[in-house]
Amino acid sequence: MKKTKTRIFIASALFLMIVAVAITFIKRGHSYDLQVFRTGNGWGYDILKNNRVYIHQPFIPAIEGETPFSDRESARKTGRLVISKIRKREIPAVSKEEIDSILTGK
Numbered sequence: 334m335k336k337t338k339t340r341i342f343i344a345s346a347l348f349l350m351i352v353a354v355a356i357t358f359i360k361r362g363h364s365y366d367l368q369v370f371r372t373g374n375g376w377g378y379d380i381l382k383n384n385r386v387y388i389h390q391p392f393i394p395a396i397e398g399e400t401p402f403s404d405r406e407s408a409r410k411t412g413r414l415v416i417s418k419i420r421k422r423e424i425p426a427v428s429k430e431e432i433d434s435i436l437t438g439k
Contacts, residue, residue: 364384
């Protein structure tokens with residue numbers, strides 16, 4: 334009888350440990366971070382995935398030409414939008430309308 338209780342206790346403890354480890358790994362997923370940087374005449378951003386550059390964006394996306402962001406805040410807002418799309422499993426492309434909204438503050 335005592336051996337049975339001990340075995341049940343050990344099995345229960347192992348099961349709980351396995352569940353705890355599984356939950357930790359499931360919640361962990363990928364870590365995305367944003368770094369805004371100064372370019373020669375403006376601003377850009379990097380999206381980091383697990384501390385490695387995943388997207389390097391030195392220019393405003395969705396507009397013609399190679400124009401950097403004029404201010405740090407616009408680059409930051411655009412980078413945050415891209416991370417939000419990635420986390421929602423959406424295509425991380427930014428539309429002209431989204432850029433216009435960020436740049437005009439609407």
